[in-house]
Amino acid sequence: MLKKTIGTILSTFLLASTLAGCASSSSSAKDESSSSSSKGSEPFKISMITPLTGNNTFGGNEFKNGAELAIEHLGGEINGRKIEMEFADGPDQNATLSEFERLYNKGSRVFVSGYGSGADRTFATMVDEMQVLYLSLAWDKDLIQGKSDYFYRVGANVVDFSSGAMDQAVSVGEKYLGKDAKDLKVAVVYTSNFEHIVEPFKERAKKLGVKLALVEAYPNDTKDFVPIITKLKNTDYDILVPFQGVTDGTPFQKKMHELKYTPPLTIGAGIYYDTPVFSNLGNDITDGILSQSYVTPFINEEAAKGSKKFREDYKKKYGHDPLTHALQAYGIVNVLAKALESVDPAKWDDTKELAAAVKKLDIDYGELPWYWGVSFDKNNSNTKADKFILGQWNNGSLETVFPDNLKTKDPIIPWEKK
Amino acid sequence: MGIDTFINIILNGILIGGVYGLVASAFTFQAGALQIVNFSYGSSTMLAMYLTFFLIKEWNIPIVFAVVILFALFFTIGWIMRRTILNNTNHGTQILTTMAVELVIINLVIIFFTGFPRDMAIFEKRINITDTISVGLTQLICFFLAAAVLVSFHLFLNKTWAGMSIRAVVQKKEIANIMGINSERIMDLAFSISYLIIAIAGIMLMTMFQVEPHFGNYMMTISFLVCVTAGIGNMGGSFLSGIIIGILSALITTLLGAQFHDPVLFGLFVLILLVRPNGLFNSSKRIARQI
Numbered sequence: 001m002l003k004k005t006i007g008t009i010l011s012t013f014l015l016a017s018t019l020a021g022c023a024s025s026s027s028s029a030k031d032e033s034s035s036s037s038s039k040g041s042e043p044f045k046i047s048m049i050t051p052l053t054g055n056n057t058f059g060g061n062e063f064k065n066g067a068e069l070a071i072e073h074l075g076g077e078i079n080g081r082k083i084e085m086e087f088a089d090g091p092d093q094n095a096t097l098s099e100f101e102r103l104y105n106k107g108s109r110v111f112v113s114g115y116g117s118g119a120d121r122t123f124a125t126m127v128d129e130m131q132v133l134y135l136s137l138a139w140d141k142d143l144i145q146g147k148s149d150y151f152y153r154v155g156a157n158v159v160d161f162s163s164g165a166m167d168q169a170v171s172v173g174e175k176y177l178g179k180d181a182k183d184l185k186v187a188v189v190y191t192s193n194f195e196h197i198v199e200p201f202k203e204r205a206k207k208l209g210v211k212l213a214l215v216e217a218y219p220n221d222t223k224d225f226v227p228i229i230t231k232l233k234n235t236d237y238d239i240l241v242p243f244q245g246v247t248d249g250t251p252f253q254k255k256m257h258e259l260k261y262t263p264p265l266t267i268g269a270g271i272y273y274d275t276p277v278f279s280n281l282g283n284d285i286t287d288g289i290l291s292q293s294y295v296t297p298f299i300n301e302e303a304a305k306g307s308k309k310f311r312e313d314y315k316k317k318y319g320h321d322p323l324t325h326a327l328q329a330y331g332i333v334n335v336l337a338k339a340l341e342s343v344d345p346a347k348w349d350d351t352k353e354l355a356a357a358v359k360k361l362d363i364d365y366g367e368l369p370w371y372w373g374v375s376f377d378k379n380n381s382n383t384k385a386d387k388f389i390l391g392q393w394n395n396g397s398l399e400t401v402f403p404d405n406l407k408t409k410d411p412i413i414p415w416e417k418k
Numbered sequence: 419m420g421i422d423t424f425i426n427i428i429l430n431g432i433l434i435g436g437v438y439g440l441v442a443s444a445f446t447f448q449a450g451a452l453q454i455v456n457f458s459y460g461s462s463t464m465l466a467m468y469l470t471f472f473l474i475k476e477w478n479i480p481i482v483f484a485v486v487i488l489f490a491l492f493f494t495i496g497w498i499m500r501r502t503i504l505n506n507t508n509h510g511t512q513i514l515t516t517m518a519v520e521l522v523i524i525n526l527v528i529i530f531f532t533g534f535p536r537d538m539a540i541f542e543k544r545i546n547i548t549d550t551i552s553v554g555l556t557q558l559i560c561f562f563l564a565a566a567v568l569v570s571f572h573l574f575l576n577k578t579w580a581g582m583s584i585r586a587v588v589q590k591k592e593i594a595n596i597m598g599i600n601s602e603r604i605m606d607l608a609f610s611i612s613y614l615i616i617a618i619a620g621i622m623l624m625t626m627f628q629v630e631p632h633f634g635n636y637m638m639t640i641s642f643l644v645c646v647t648a649g650i651g652n653m654g655g656s657f658l659s660g661i662i663i664g665i666l667s668a669l670i671t672t673l674l675g676a677q678f679h680d681p682v683l684f685g686l687f688v689l690i691l692l693v694r695p696n697g698l699f700n701s702s703k704r705i706a707r708q709i
Contacts, residue, residue: 054532192677218676221636223627226430227671234419247535251628258542258554 043082044348045107046071046336048329049099050114054091058276059115059325065318066329067112069310072317074337081345085333093118104130109351112332113137113155115325124151133351133358135332144379150355152376154332156294156385162197163204164388165269165292168402169239170208172267172290172390176413177238187214187235187263189228189252190243194271198243201269213237222248225255233261243269246277253278257285265413267292267390274324279396286393288415290401293389295371296324298399299406306369331370338363338374371406419672422550427668433557435664437622439657440564441637442644443571444615450651451588452608454504455512458519460638462613465523466492466620467629471536488617496613500606520634527631537628560622567618568657571611584608643683647690649697659698 048067051060067085077083088103090096096119100111112135113120120138127134127150136143137155144151166186173184186205190198195217205212214235216228229252232240240263244252249272256262266289272278273291295304297311298321310330314322322330339357340348347353363374365384373384390402392411401411441463448454456462466488473484503515527533544552575581586594587601587608595601627633644663648655663683670682690698 216676218671219680221632221639222676222679223636224430224434224668227427227668228676230423230427231672234423247628247630250535250537254537254541258544260544 043084044340044345045084045086045110046333047086047088047103047108047111048114049088049090049096049103049111049119050329051091051116052087052089056091056116059323060090062323062325063115063329065314066322066326066331067333069314069317069326070330070333070337073306073309073313074334078337078340079345081348083337083340090114090116090119093122097122104132109133109349110336110354111135112329112336115329124148127151131351133355135336135358137328137332144381147378148380149359150351151380152355152358153381154335154374154385155328155382156372156388157381158197159200160386161270161292161294161388162200164386165241165267166201166204166208166210168290168292168388168390169241169267170210171402172265172411172413173238176411177265179238181208181210184239185211185213185237186239186241187216187232187237188212188241188243189214189216189218189232191220191222191245191248192217193220194243194245197269201241201243218248220248223251225252226259228252229256229259229261232263238264240264240266241269242266242273243271245272246275249273249278250281253281253285257281265415266290270294274391274398276323279393279398283393283396287395288393288412290390290392290411291398293391293398294324294328295387295389295406296391296398296400297322297327297369298391298397298408299371299389300400300408303406304366304369304371307371310369327370331368331372334368334370335361335363335374420550422548423672425551427672428665429551429553430557431665431668432661433553433561433664434626434668435661436561436564436657437557437619437626437660438640438644438664439660440567440615440622441619442641442648442656442660443568443653444612444619445641446645446648446651446653446656447612447615448609449645450649451584452605452612453507454500454609455509455516456499456504457513457516457638458523459516459616459641460634460636461520461523461527462492462495462616462634463620463623463637464629464631464634465527466617467624467627467633468527468531468536470621470624471538471629472531475536475538485621488621489614492613492617493610496610496616497606499613500609504609524631524634533631535628535630538624540625542626556625560626563618563622565657567615568653571615572653574611580604580607643687647687647698649700652697652699655697655699662698 048063050063051057052064064087071083071085074083086103086108088099090099100123109131110133117136117138120136121140121143123134124144128148132150134151136151136153138153139156139158139161141157141159143153169186170181170184173179188198188201202212214231214237216231218228242249242252268289268291270291270293273289274293279286297307299307301308310327311322314326338361339354343354343357359376361374365371365373365387367373372387374382375384377383389400389406391398392401399409400407401409445459448456469488470484473479473487474481503519504512506512540556543555545555545558546552575585583599583604586597586599587604591601644656644659647663648659666686667679667683670679674682
């Protein structure tokens with residue numbers, strides 16, 4: 001009897017709390033909608049969830065800095081209305097989703113990708129229903145499945161990046177090794193986790209007639225690289241293309257150094273080979289190695305408007321040279337700014353109108369500091385984020401050496417080890 | 419590929435395999451002799467690697483003190499684990515609790531040390547045997563240290579009172595009790611000593627490899643492979659089995675390709691178990707009397 005009484009009291013209490021919760025959330029929704037008419041004069045918030053703690057802080061903070069500087073360079077306002085960046089910490093996918101929910105409940109309706117963009121695949125499936133405008137830098141090929149009015153991929157996609165690495169190898173082969181595609185022999189090593197990234201590279205090689213002299217897909221927990229390096233030593237090839245992350249790239253490069261083996265030419269396919277972590281291995285290992293990257297801040301100043309100002313002001317403000325990550329964030333905020341410029345500031349809070357303005361953007365290569373242009377296809381994927389650079393490590397710096405219109409230095413091929 | 423290439427590959431396999439043998443020996447001692455199934459074994463090894471890195475590289479503690487701290491810490495961890503969560507003879511409970519401990523260790527490492535891979539930044543010197551054949555100095559030192567540790571442990575078990583007590587308790591607990599041995603205390607001691615071996619293995623591995631929070635999964639797999647292939651409980655066999663696996667692993671990658679490494683190695687493992695269910699170095703008569 002006592003148990004029944006307690007049960008009834010608890011159930012009643014729970015039901016009352018639930019109803020109270022619903023009432024309070026519906027009243028707060030009302031408050032929000034009633035205040036939306038006066039929002040035109042309030043600062044316009046752009047939200048970014050990026051890793052500010054945890055393993056990826058270096059990229060997360062570069063993103064934060066790049067976005068902050070973009071707002072500063074825009075003068076903190078567009079067409080008379082103030083704009084502000086709002087940052088939240090997303091060290092992993094779950095935290096990013098929680099922060100997204102928190103910011104959404106606080107009224108945020110416009111987001112740009114943070115570093116890593118791990119949760120963007122999930123956002124792509126939910127932002128239309130929530131009427132949230134989301135500008136993404138995620139590179140998954142199948143990120144946007146079907147029509148979306150609110151989700152835009154502004155950065156490059158993995159297929160372009162991966163097949164681009166093969167194109168870079170062929171260009172270098174033709175120009176510096178005197179070999180056309182049919183005579184070129186490429187070795188590719190990668191962790192089996194990157195199979196989906198390497199597949200377009202292999203397909204491109206097949207299409208161009210490039211011989212893949214060695215294809216080594218090692219298990220992701222490989223610790224001993226001696227057998228793979230021994231195979232490389234015994235393979236006749238012109239260019240080595242490693243697709244690696246920190247966990248395998250560092251031991252692989254260290255072991256090659258210990259075994260005193262230097263490949264004829266290495267073109268690292270980004271990911272790890274253009275990061276400070278790779279640079280920390282020391283000049284003895286890194287000097288001469290080429291790396292394909294997204295466009296970096298260190299390109300020919302004539303080729304991209306504002307790249308020099310970005311680079312110089314960034315260094316002045318944050319005390320170190322910007323990485324490509326900072327430029328990505330700076331670039332995506334600038335893309336959003338172009339859309340904001342084309343809409344009456346009083347209507348910015350109408351995300352449908354703002355999303356339509358993003359869709360209409362048509363910006364040519366070189367008009368923005370990150371060089372990429374903007375033009376969205378039917379799936380809202382940017383078709384003008386398809387150019388990549390080749391950098392070469394020299395005395396701790398990554399200099400752009402390819403393509404010709406973006407390079408700041410000529411490559412040194414072959415590189416003579418000191 | 420010339421003969422010198424094969425010799426290099428095989429030498430590399432032998433040296434790495436010896437360290438695998440040491441890593442697996444504590445596991446085989448726990449599982450075979452002490453009848454304790456410890457699924458937090460891999461993460462404990464990973465923890466030893468992280469602590470080695472932080473004590474020496476980040477906190478600049480002299481190497482001798484760092485080793486003493488690690489030994490004391492791991493001996494204590496072993497003692498506490500045996501007295502608390504492993505004070506239960508039910509293997510199902512042991513598996514579940516140690517799997518939970520593994521998750522706790524991995525997540526604590528991520529919280530306190532972050533998940534960023536750590537590396538001692540030691541560039542290994544090579545010893546040239548001929549112009550084309552060489553071995554890594556660190557690997558060579560670790561191999562001989564591993565062998566020395568295992569021989570010392572064998573001597574400890576066979577020549578000291580404490581070691582003989584452990585053997586007595588493992589072979590017949592009731593008789594050992596009658597003979598005045600405190601079997602519970604002896605089991606605590608034995609398990610703590612197995613954690614000392616984990617600490618030694620962690621220090622050695624840290625000089626050779628980069629560590630990240632999931633490194634233990636790899637070590638757990640290797641230990642399981644080595645231990646079962648040798649025959650559970652056979653510590654000498656584990657060392658030999660580690661060497662065999664080191665060589666096989668290197669040859670599979672070299673001859674067939676890295677993509678075939680896991681399917682072929684684990685396929686062979688299944689085959690060995692089918693042909694010799696008690697392991698390569700155990701006869702059915704010697705099971706459970708290996709130490």
